[in-house]
Amino acid sequence: MGVFDPYPSRLSTPQGLVARQEPVVYGQEPMEAGLTPEQWQSYADNGFLVIPHYFSGEETAHYKQALQALLADKELAQAPNAITEPDSGAIRSLFAFHQQPGVLAQLVQDPRLLSVAQAILGSPVYLHQTRANVKPGFVGKPFYWHSDFETWHVEDGMPRMRAVSCSILLTDNAAYNGPLMLIPGSHRYFVPCLGQTPEQHHQQSLKRQQYGVPSQEHLSQLVEQGGIHTVEAPAGSVVFFDCNTLHASTENISPMARSNLFMVYNSVKNPLQAPKYGLAPRPDFLAHRQSFKAVG
Amino acid sequence: MGVFDPYPSRLSTPQGLVARQEPVVYGQEPMEAGLTPEQWQSYADNGFLVIPHYFSGEETAHYKQALQALLADKELAQAPNAITEPDSGAIRSLFAFHQQPGVLAQLVQDPRLLSVAQAILGSPVYLHQTRANVKPGFVGKPFYWHSDFETWHVEDGMPRMRAVSCSILLTDNAAYNGPLMLIPGSHRYFVPCLGQTPEQHHQQSLKRQQYGVPSQEHLSQLVEQGGIHTVEAPAGSVVFFDCNTLHASTENISPMARSNLFMVYNSVKNPLQAPKYGLAPRPDFLAHRQSFKAVG
Numbered sequence: 001m002g003v004f005d006p007y008p009s010r011l012s013t014p015q016g017l018v019a020r021q022e023p024v025v026y027g028q029e030p031m032e033a034g035l036t037p038e039q040w041q042s043y044a045d046n047g048f049l050v051i052p053h054y055f056s057g058e059e060t061a062h063y064k065q066a067l068q069a070l071l072a073d074k075e076l077a078q079a080p081n082a083i084t085e086p087d088s089g090a091i092r093s094l095f096a097f098h099q100q101p102g103v104l105a106q107l108v109q110d111p112r113l114l115s116v117a118q119a120i121l122g123s124p125v126y127l128h129q130t131r132a133n134v135k136p137g138f139v140g141k142p143f144y145w146h147s148d149f150e151t152w153h154v155e156d157g158m159p160r161m162r163a164v165s166c167s168i169l170l171t172d173n174a175a176y177n178g179p180l181m182l183i184p185g186s187h188r189y190f191v192p193c194l195g196q197t198p199e200q201h202h203q204q205s206l207k208r209q210q211y212g213v214p215s216q217e218h219l220s221q222l223v224e225q226g227g228i229h230t231v232e233a234p235a236g237s238v239v240f241f242d243c244n245t246l247h248a249s250t251e252n253i254s255p256m257a258r259s260n261l262f263m264v265y266n267s268v269k270n271p272l273q274a275p276k277y278g279l280a281p282r283p284d285f286l287a288h289r290q291s292f293k294a295v296g
Numbered sequence: 297m298g299v300f301d302p303y304p305s306r307l308s309t310p311q312g313l314v315a316r317q318e319p320v321v322y323g324q325e326p327m328e329a330g331l332t333p334e335q336w337q338s339y340a341d342n343g344f345l346v347i348p349h350y351f352s353g354e355e356t357a358h359y360k361q362a363l364q365a366l367l368a369d370k371e372l373a374q375a376p377n378a379i380t381e382p383d384s385g386a387i388r389s390l391f392a393f394h395q396q397p398g399v400l401a402q403l404v405q406d407p408r409l410l411s412v413a414q415a416i417l418g419s420p421v422y423l424h425q426t427r428a429n430v431k432p433g434f435v436g437k438p439f440y441w442h443s444d445f446e447t448w449h450v451e452d453g454m455p456r457m458r459a460v461s462c463s464i465l466l467t468d469n470a471a472y473n474g475p476l477m478l479i480p481g482s483h484r485y486f487v488p489c490l491g492q493t494p495e496q497h498h499q500q501s502l503k504r505q506q507y508g509v510p511s512q513e514h515l516s517q518l519v520e521q522g523g524i525h526t527v528e529a530p531a532g533s534v535v536f537f538d539c540n541t542l543h544a545s546t547e548n549i550s551p552m553a554r555s556n557l558f559m560v561y562n563s564v565k566n567p568l569q570a571p572k573y574g575l576a577p578r579p580d581f582l583a584h585r586q587s588f589k590a591v592g
Contacts, residue, residue, distance in 0.1 A: 137512075137516075138512050138515075142547065142549065144549060145549065174524075174526075175471035175475070175477075175526040175528065176477050176524040176526050178546070179471070181471075181472050181550070216433075216434050216551065219434075219551055220433075220551040223550065223551045223552070224551075228470075228472040228550055230470075230471040230472050232471065248549055250474070250546045250547055250549060251438065251546055251547060253438065253440060253441065253544055253546060254477075254519065254524055255512065255515055255516040255519045255520075256519070
């Protein structure tokens with residue numbers, strides 16, 4: 001623990017924004033990943049890239065059906081990797097969906113997706129986490145503003161910002177059903193969060209976010225610089241976003257569910273260390289340590 | 297109470313949608329109101345009309361400043377017509393803002409707005425209610441789906457659907473700050489709501505909506521027909537919407553406040569009667585009975 005940590009968090013006193021220490025894109029060859037130079041630059045500048053209609057309607061329907069089969073599995077809903085709505089008991093998030101047999105296990109190895117992740121991170125990659133976020137109609141709950149990297153750095157010991165999330169939209173994401181909101185440019189700053197982390201934090205934080213959230217002052221500052229981008233895109237679209245891009249989504253009170261898959265690709269050059277501040281490692285379904293191996 | 301009520305609500309058993317009994321537009325002359333025939337038809341078909349940039353930037357800033365002065369008034373925040381956020385104590389809604397001296401009292405008599413209301417309702421009009429809805433950044437709370445007419449019919453004894461709401465956007469309304477969502481075509485159906493109404497309901501309902509909300513089945517049916525229109529429009533825009541158009545808005549977790557003014561113009565041919573089901577009349581700031589007189 002004697003090593004200097006450039007990204008301290010869960011502080012007892014407020015601290016300013018920390019400039020990002022490492023690159024956003026590590027690779028040099030967007031064309032190999034099937035991206036245009038403009039898309040590549042946009043990802044570097046904004047910290048995310050939305051590609052509409054990445055998958056065909058047929059492919060998307062196929063994946064959606066596979067997810068629905070998992071969600072209907074009563075036994076799975078009792079498993080630790082299934083996070084249920086506080087009120088309704090319906091599955092809100094299903095972690096490690098790729099460990100279930102079927103097409104979703106193949107999807108996470110899709111060569112097109114892998115080539116983008118590898119190009120951005122400039123190395124082979126492995127799966128740090130996968131999850132399906134299901135926002136059912138009428139009762140879908142919000143996610144408050146957060147950087148995934150802040151959590152992974154503190155609670156999983158991920159040393160560097162060298163991971164990329166890939167979100168696949170299984171339903172239309174529109175203004176009315178709680179779409180993903182991103183703060184462009186926020187990936188260039190680490191936002192130290194206030195509040196000590198209680199043991200077994202993840203059991204609560206996955207239901208309601210209380211610790212490890214940015215201050216209103218920092219959020220205002222970053223939104224003033226970059227605004228807010230709301231991802232309104234049809235089913236089959238894909239969003240790549242940097243592990244440190246601040247994001248959130250509001251509740252879904254529309255009748256239309258909003259279901260997205262997330263795969264988090266981490267560079268094999270960025271393996272997990274011990275969690276910070278003496279915290280115990282989180283379960284494998286949240287941060288794959290045992291299954292560490294390159295895919296693709 | 298022996299008179300047949302075509303629009304029963306607060307029922308103990310579910311009932312189907314009731315077809316609207318009366319016209320949507322009562323007048324014949326859109327041109328007199330400064331509306332195009334297309335705008336007129338759109339209002340009739342959808343139950344609302346959005347007119348971007350209705351007020352200039354200067355006018356809008358003027359009105360916004362006047363509202364902010366009222367919101368900063370600590371004494372006013374204690375008044376019954378000021379509804380505060382459950383958590384923060386900040387003013388969420390200010391009713392009867394037009395009774396405060398200043399430019400907002402003049403705004404409600406704006407000849408352009410009045411001419412639209414009179415043209416739609418085909419008669420002189422008076423103010424049934426005015427309110428400012430302030431959704432502060434980070435903590436702005438949601439409004440669940442509802443028809444204003446359902447409340448006004450049951451709790452205020454408004455006999456017919458012959459009132460129009462006018463919303464003036466004082467800030468940009470965007471996907472990220474809890475904009476107004478409307479269900480096009482929903483104004484053509486009365487949605488009977490379940491649940492008996494407790495006495496002094498308004499003291500709670502203005503903070504959190506619990507009674508008098510449409511069922512998920514009815515909402516799904518109407519959204520399937522008409523979809524959802526999210527009002528994303530710049531400050532200075534105006535929305536006219538029928539008293540019976542279903543609408544909602546989500547929370548605001550962005551740093552940007554969303555402030556809108558609402559004026560409800562009712563036809564002088566549609567005066568309030570006794571509330572339904574033996575309910576006591578609500579306070580004058582919610583439903584102006586004493587100050588009933590035509591404006592404009």
